[in-house]
Amino acid sequence: MKDFIVIKIGGNTISQLTTEFYQQLRTWLSEGKKILLVHGGGSSISKLSLQLNLPVRKLNGIRVSDEQTLDVTRMVLLGKTQPLLLQELSAQSIPAIGLNAADDNLLGGDFLDKKTYGYVGEIKTINKELLDKLLTTHIGVIAPLAVTSTNQWLNVNADTAAADIASLLNATALYLMTDVPGVLNNGKIVPKLSREVAHNLRNKKIITNGMQPKITAAFQAFQTGVEHVSITNKLTTSGTLITQEGED
Numbered sequence: 001m002k003d004f005i006v007i008k009i010g011g012n013t014i015s016q017l018t019t020e021f022y023q024q025l026r027t028w029l030s031e032g033k034k035i036l037l038v039h040g041g042g043s044s045i046s047k048l049s050l051q052l053n054l055p056v057r058k059l060n061g062i063r064v065s066d067e068q069t070l071d072v073t074r075m076v077l078l079g080k081t082q083p084l085l086l087q088e089l090s091a092q093s094i095p096a097i098g099l100n101a102a103d104d105n106l107l108g109g110d111f112l113d114k115k116t117y118g119y120v121g122e123i124k125t126i127n128k129e130l131l132d133k134l135l136t137t138h139i140g141v142i143a144p145l146a147v148t149s150t151n152q153w154l155n156v157n158a159d160t161a162a163a164d165i166a167s168l169l170n171a172t173a174l175y176l177m178t179d180v181p182g183v184l185n186n187g188k189i190v191p192k193l194s195r196e197v198a199h200n201l202r203n204k205k206i207i208t209n210g211m212q213p214k215i216t217a218a219f220q221a222f223q224t225g226v227e228h229v230s231i232t233n234k235l236t237t238s239g240t241l242i243t244q245e246g247e248d
């Protein structure tokens with residue numbers, strides 16, 4: 001049954017979640033939807049890296065990760081960001097459980113492009129049976145990391161991770177929640193975005209930085225059959241909705 005909803009929450013968005021957001025989660029829970037929150041934490045990773053005098057380098061919005069940066073990423077995501085989000089959910093009396101890639105082979109991955117990005121990956125496998133069981137009672141909260149078949153941890157961009165997970169779960173919806181109300185062009189939200197328009201906005205350097213992996217991730221999930229894919233700062237408004245060519 002197609003009943004999974006995947007929501008990506010940017011690291012900077014966690015402390016800005018609204019009453020409407022939590023209410024929507026409660027509604028979906030009461031309808032029997034299985035909800036997975038994939039959280040970011042990029043700005044905290046950069047902050048700690050700088051404090052430790054480690055280089056902070058991003059290419060196309062993806063963090064170049066050597067072994068030390070990978071360690072910092074795991075520590076920040078699993079030691080700081082995830083507990084913070086769980087705390088917020090608990091304070092709202094929403095039943096949630098923290099998960100990571102190594103829980104019962106939850107997220108398996110492979111290198112994205114080792115030469116260019118280092119220990120960065122994409123998610124290739126998921127333990128759907130485990131989620132089917134856990135998410136009947138709890139909202140899952142998961143960090144964007146993966147473990148390879150040879151037990152190497154990998155850092156995964158949180159937008160990429162959410163899209164990979166939504167595709168693998170055959171989810172009905174993917175919400176990429178961020179600190180802007182959608183894709184902006186001249187200060188206005190682009191309500192519907194086709195691949196062609198996204199390509200043009202990228203070429204014109206209107207879509208830059210962290211919005212780039214979000215767009216790539218959004219189209220990847222849409223192409224694999226996730227019906228509703230949106231980039232937004234609210235669950236209750238669609239922000240920018242991904243559409244087929246020619247529909248906008």
Ligand SMILES: Nc1ncnc2c1ncn2[C@@H]1O[C@H](COP(=O)(O)OP(=O)(O)O)[C@@H](O)[C@H]1O
Nearest residue numbers: 010011178179180182183184206207208210211
């Ligand atoms: N065309 C665009 N429309 C909206 N935001 C954009 C655009 N191009 C670049 N951005 C930047 O992308 C940011 C969102 O990406 P990012 O900082 O990675 O957020 P998150 O941590 O939520 O993933 C916005 O805050 C904005 O600075």
Ligand SMILES: CC(=O)N[C@@H](CCC(=O)OP(=O)(O)O)C(=O)O
Nearest residue numbers: 011040041042062063156157158
């Ligand atoms: C490979 C890669 O880029 N990983 C990201 C993972 C966290 C993330 O994406 O966090 P936000 O969504 O808050 O930016 C990083 O290290 O920043």
